[in-house]
Amino acid sequence: MPTLVMKFGGTSVATLDRIRRAAKRVGREVANGHDVIVIVSAMSGKTNELVGWVEETSPMFDAREYDAVVSSGEQVTAGLMALTLQEMDVPARSWAGWQVPLKTNSAHAAARIEEIPTENINAKFAEGMKVAVVAGFQGISPEGRITTLGRGGSDTTAVAFAAAFDAIRCDIYTDVDGVYTTDPRITSKARKLDKIAFEEMLELASLGAKVLQTRSVELAMRFKVRLRVLSSFEDNDDNAGTLVCAEEDIMESNVVAGVAFSRDEAKMTLLSVADRPGIAAAIFGPLADASVNVDMIVQNISEDGRTDMTFSLPVNQIARAEKAMDDAKASGEINFSQLVTDADVAKISVVGIGMRSHAGVASQMFKALRDEGINIKVITTSEIKISVLIDRKYMELAVQALHDTFELHKTA
């Protein structure tokens, strides 16, 4: 029988009523002839409660104990979901991560999946069980201790199961009904995408369209798992949600798939840096050590052996970054004349695999911004993405203008 993986996030299992609604969806897929593996998160709020207790008990906690405590939330939901399915006469049982066993490395609180043996669960499918309900986000280390995959690890669990069981699809039920061309709160013209390529989804996810955990999309791309994102709060037909899939599964698409943005960015420029081999490492090493998440980096051409280095970072990391740069200057590691910080910028990106074969996207983007009188401060480009930093106050205007110019409200 074809296997389907269905994943329900915390808000989709927040109450017994919602668990029942989710179970009904599972029951329909069983009626459609699927063996189903259900991956569940903890009931909304539970993980935060448990994490809170651990942090209050021990600020520098032992991650092995953190995992033992925090993994219990998913265990509860898995049992309740199995019971709900049984009440609906759907043969089901729950599995904690260690029972599968979902084998991970020993990196507690951020473990990597190493192997998912299929024997135990397949034996139960062979006996007539129709649904395996698996506690997401957790596994077992080589030492026999419970591990967790880190926040959002339930999406990753779902994709890994879909890969291990060669599932026809991995449906991620969440509180949004799919992936949009941009945030509908910015423009009412935003349109839900029926399909999006893995590569596009990765760029959109990391840019702030927080629908799917990046790691789960990477895993899906590597193992060619067809991922569908859809709402657990609406009635869905077979074409509901957004299918995240390989490029070759998308017949025709817009050149630009979506416009992403990130509001709370800052721009930092080191003026007149002595340009020498290794200077980038000398600058970005101390920033990484200070846990500054540097995003865009631009280096101007060098004149007289000196250059300007500009980078973007989250606005709440400015103080850390400035201290790291001042310390590096004081210690003689780097040399610059001035550090200029702009705390009022936003990042806008247009993303689309169509760009690869379609010239002129960048110039069309720059023209649209110019027509609105928006000044571009930094530009970076990749094969399927163009990003710019602009004044934060123009962010909404820029998103709307770009959404219009690339006609994202229209289907391809």
Add this chain to the structure above:
Amino acid sequence: MPTLVMKFGGTSVATLDRIRRAAKRVGREVANGHDVIVIVSAMSGKTNELVGWVEETSPMFDAREYDAVVSSGEQVTAGLMALTLQEMDVPARSWAGWQVPLKTNSAHAAARIEEIPTENINAKFAEGMKVAVVAGFQGISPEGRITTLGRGGSDTTAVAFAAAFDAIRCDIYTDVDGVYTTDPRITSKARKLDKIAFEEMLELASLGAKVLQTRSVELAMRFKVRLRVLSSFEDNDDNAGTLVCAEEDIMESNVVAGVAFSRDEAKMTLLSVADRPGIAAAIFGPLADASVNVDMIVQNISEDGRTDMTFSLPVNQIARAEKAMDDAKASGEINFSQLVTDADVAKISVVGIGMRSHAGVASQMFKALRDEGINIKVITTSEIKISVLIDRKYMELAVQALHDTFELHKTA
């Protein structure tokens, strides 16, 4: 190093503060040179919450899923306790039941312990771990699923660990400071016992002195585990609480150890029952089938082939019992002239291993009741216990009179 088992119930670990207080006690025992195995319950209220969810989801729940859900509460406390100890620089780690592994049979929700291998935990003690924090009340079945031992199973877990690890003592921390000669709410002369024999404790526990789960005392008696009951809310010296131990460990004791009582009893009499072999089975079979907990049974001498049969039962089971008897009469299984129910009785028991070697306890008891004008309705006796049924309104008076006549306020 001598191993000590310490068990903390739900109220003793109800909050992070209380867990810290409990951990301090554990730390002191480590400082005293013990390797410690700590058994924890779920935080007070958590198990009820989880059970409520299961029952609401599925009234006729699959006990395997019940166990998967309900066992999570102890897992959380075990992790938090281990973290708290680590914060106090006490080397500790948590163990879920399946990690030990505490092996049980497959009787989910009421599993029996079959084996506790000591290798895993002892290996960690050998590496320098000082405290193994074990989630109480749970184990693993031969099929690899989580089992629970039933309510109160944490006491039983603690005693079983003490037996398996040959512990010098098993300290049960609870919300009372020991076992009393009777309920202090009935008479201010009630006195805490320093020591009590297993047999006495069993009679007192089953009679309503709800300090220790009966099953845990039976287990302690079988394996000669020295059990100490003491308060987690007071500072205890080495002689705090009550030691439950073998008779031979008690040098000298009162003839009577305590006076127990049960308030909500009823008495039922079948008048003029046709007396024939098998009549007791014919009466008590249907009562057992109707889930009536019959306690005392008295059969009068037979006259003319007919007898009266009297038994006691909880007052809230009267309707069930009456229906069972009427049905049995209607079907011709039994034959009696009349069913007389007295819903206003209480049971009083005096318990003491000293009775074995000391005659006259019964007559002293009856005389004390007579002096207060209290009529005795039913009497049963065992080797170390005498129980009577009396009118409920005299219950407090009877307890006070018996406490006085046996001089229980005085130490032996």
